[in-house]
Amino acid sequence: MNPTNYLYVSALLFTIGAIGVVVRRNAIVVFMCIELMLNAANLSFVTFARMNGNLDGQVVAFFTMVVAACEVVVGLAIIVTIYRSRRSASVDDASLLRR
Amino acid sequence: MLVNNGLVYLIALPLFGSALLLLAGRRADRWGHLFATAMSAMSFVLGAVQFYEMLGRDAENRAVTQKLFTWISVGSFNVDAGLLLDQLSICFVLLITGVGTLIHIYSIAYMDHDKDRRRFFAYLNLFIAAMLLLVMGDSYLNLYVGWEGVGLASYLLIGFWNQKPAYATASKKAFIANRVGDMGLSFAIMIAFATMGTVSFIGVKEAAEGSSQGALTAIGLMLLLAATGKSAQFPLQAWLGDAMAGPTPVSALIHAATMVTAGVYLITRSNFIFDAAPTAQLLVVIVGAITLLFGAIIGTAKDDIKKALAASTMSQIGYMVLATGLGPVGYAFAIMHLLTHGFFKAGMFLGAGSVMHGTGDEVNMRKFGGIRHFMPVTFATFGLGYLAILGVPPFAGFYSKDKIIETAFYSGGIKGILIGSIALFGAALTAFYMTRVMILTFAGTPRYDINNPPHESSFLMLLPMGILAIGSVTSGFLLARGEALVHWLEPLFHAHEGHGPEILPPVVISLMALTVVIIGATFAWFKYGRGPVADTAPTNVSIFTRIARRDLLQDDFNESVFMRPGQALTRLIVKTDDVVVDGTVRGVAAATLGSGAALRTSQTGFVRSYAALIVIGAIALIAAIWAVTL
Numbered sequence: 001m002n003p004t005n006y007l008y009v010s011a012l013l014f015t016i017g018a019i020g021v022v023v024r025r026n027a028i029v030v031f032m033c034i035e036l037m038l039n040a041a042n043l044s045f046v047t048f049a050r051m052n053g054n055l056d057g058q059v060v061a062f063f064t065m066v067v068a069a070c071e072v073v074v075g076l077a078i079i080v081t082i083y084r085s086r087r088s089a090s091v092d093d094a095s096l097l098r099r
Numbered sequence: 100m101l102v103n104n105g106l107v108y109l110i111a112l113p114l115f116g117s118a119l120l121l122l123a124g125r126r127a128d129r130w131g132h133l134f135a136t137a138m139s140a141m142s143f144v145l146g147a148v149q150f151y152e153m154l155g156r157d158a159e160n161r162a163v164t165q166k167l168f169t170w171i172s173v174g175s176f177n178v179d180a181g182l183l184l185d186q187l188s189i190c191f192v193l194l195i196t197g198v199g200t201l202i203h204i205y206s207i208a209y210m211d212h213d214k215d216r217r218r219f220f221a222y223l224n225l226f227i228a229a230m231l232l233l234v235m236g237d238s239y240l241n242l243y244v245g246w247e248g249v250g251l252a253s254y255l256l257i258g259f260w261n262q263k264p265a266y267a268t269a270s271k272k273a274f275i276a277n278r279v280g281d282m283g284l285s286f287a288i289m290i291a292f293a294t295m296g297t298v299s300f301i302g303v304k305e306a307a308e309g310s311s312q313g314a315l316t317a318i319g320l321m322l323l324l325a326a327t328g329k330s331a332q333f334p335l336q337a338w339l340g341d342a343m344a345g346p347t348p349v350s351a352l353i354h355a356a357t358m359v360t361a362g363v364y365l366i367t368r369s370n371f372i373f374d375a376a377p378t379a380q381l382l383v384v385i386v387g388a389i390t391l392l393f394g395a396i397i398g399t400a401k402d403d404i405k406k407a408l409a410a411s412t413m414s415q416i417g418y419m420v421l422a423t424g425l426g427p428v429g430y431a432f433a434i435m436h437l438l439t440h441g442f443f444k445a446g447m448f449l450g451a452g453s454v455m456h457g458t459g460d461e462v463n464m465r466k467f468g469g470i471r472h473f474m475p476v477t478f479a480t481f482g483l484g485y486l487a488i489l490g491v492p493p494f495a496g497f498y499s500k501d502k503i504i505e506t507a508f509y510s511g512g513i514k515g516i517l518i519g520s521i522a523l524f525g526a527a528l529t530a531f532y533m534t535r536v537m538i539l540t541f542a543g544t545p546r547y548d549i550n551n552p553p554h555e556s557s558f559l560m561l562l563p564m565g566i567l568a569i570g571s572v573t574s575g576f577l578l579a580r581g582e583a584l585v586h587w588l589e590p591l592f593h594a595h596e597g598h599g600p601e602i603l604p605p606v607v608i609s610l611m612a613l614t615v616v617i618i619g620a621t622f623a624w625f626k627y628g629r630g631p632v633a634d635t636a637p638t639n640v641s642i643f644t645r646i647a648r649r650d651l652l653q654d655d656f657n658e659s660v661f662m663r664p665g666q667a668l669t670r671l672i673v674k675t676d677d678v679v680v681d682g683t684v685r686g687v688a689a690a691t692l693g694s695g696a697a698l699r700t701s702q703t704g705f706v707r708s709y710a711a712l713i714v715i716g717a718i719a720l721i722a723a724i725w726a727v728t729l
Contacts, residue, residue: 022711030706095704 280328319379330362347452387421446567495575530619
């Protein structure tokens, strides 16, 4: 199977994730869209590793998973805290830094 | 030259007194005045001892020196803080400490009611110390320290009652006018250093013989500028009248007897420069002649007794400066007139202070009249001073002033006749205004509430007046007898050169002087002595009287020529500073602030817009890379 198809899928996933981050207000959804973009990147790494016949890309993919796991831990904690204090998970409501 | 290590105590004692009184504060209120008087008196005793020792040595070895410490040592330029006491200095030392002590005693009573009497005495002691340093410094730089010191003391004492704004302004005026003169002295020192490499009196004297005419003339002119500032000579004379704002003992000590004569000392001390620079010397004569008339004319129009005496001081110092400009023969007579003037003018100022004290601080002579009945002792001492300043034989002024007029006539040619006539005319004016002062104050009918007559002052005030009156009677005779002072000062000057042709015998000149004095006095008697005097100054007077009352427009001239353009320049500079310098700085700040405010609006705080910007940025970046690589 032509590896280029995997790259198309990866690009599609990334675009969906990016659009989701920009247009959605719910912090949980934005968060999941970020995960989607990370995994799109992972897919590209793995595809390139396969195309070049070495393991570098696969190793980076594991690193990305670790970073993503950490990010989930911190990010979810923040979202839960914001929700508790403001009774809302909308990212537009949390725009206090401009003042 | 002999070394004497006791000289410094002359200065140190009053300086210590001043420091102690200022530092001890109110704790010294009860004994401060006595302590200061004691310091001044001890300084006088030390001076007298020095004088006695000096008499015991022969003429060549009379000068003594003391090196205090090395002050400046840069390369080949060395200045020691050193003292020099020679025949000239000792005259001043005795005058300063002698008259100074008498005025200390007088002030004890005069300032009795003033709660700041201690501070007053501290300043007086400071003045004595600075003035002694001025006349005892052995180089121009040491003289300069004393020169500034007396300026400071004068400023502090003129503005002693600085709660009155006019008095504070007067002290500032004196200080600023003096400052202009001080610039001259500092320039003179710089020129001397640049061309001769030394600033000590001995060094400059030796170097003067080989120096160029231009350098000597420049130094001479700058020294003359310094002298005009300190001695209230034309064109820097305007401050002296206002300086009468100070307490009367200050006027007597600083603005009559001692400080204002510092200019005469400076010119006399620098005789080796002026003798070698005829242009500067001629200008000295001109300045003296102008001031002599200037002061005398102002004196004829003043109703304020202190200001009339101040104008008289200005005029008498004009005589001294005139004499110093006449070359080697004139110096001794200038110093003689300075010493006799120190006695009679200080005595008259103290008399004026006594009158003020007795009449409740009234200074307007038109409010006096007939005071001789109430204050006989003051009248007697003032009257002796009056006879002395007129030059009536055998009083002091006769010996000193006649000699100056005589020397002026003998200085040769048209110049001699001209300045001799000016000096003679000045003597007539002196007789006129002093007689006017006498008549308005002591003669005639009282022009004040007769039920509340003036009272005679206390013994402490009368004693110094009496001693000074004795000095006004005898000092001239003592100094002139056998030309005592001339021979005393001879080693310092080339006095053997003698004067020009005697166009008239001395007796004739003396008779001429006496005649004009009698004419002046008679004229004053006709104008003021015959009928009653108005107790307010008449207003329907000629333009000349009005100009004389305005001090011959000296203040108007200074204001229009120097003050207003100066203020305009200051305003211009302030404006420039505001607009250009501050404008640039403020403009940079405003631009930063404005651009910051504009950029701030792009920070919305919405996470999604940041994310969108990141996406757009990334796309733009990729597009750019793609466009380049393609």
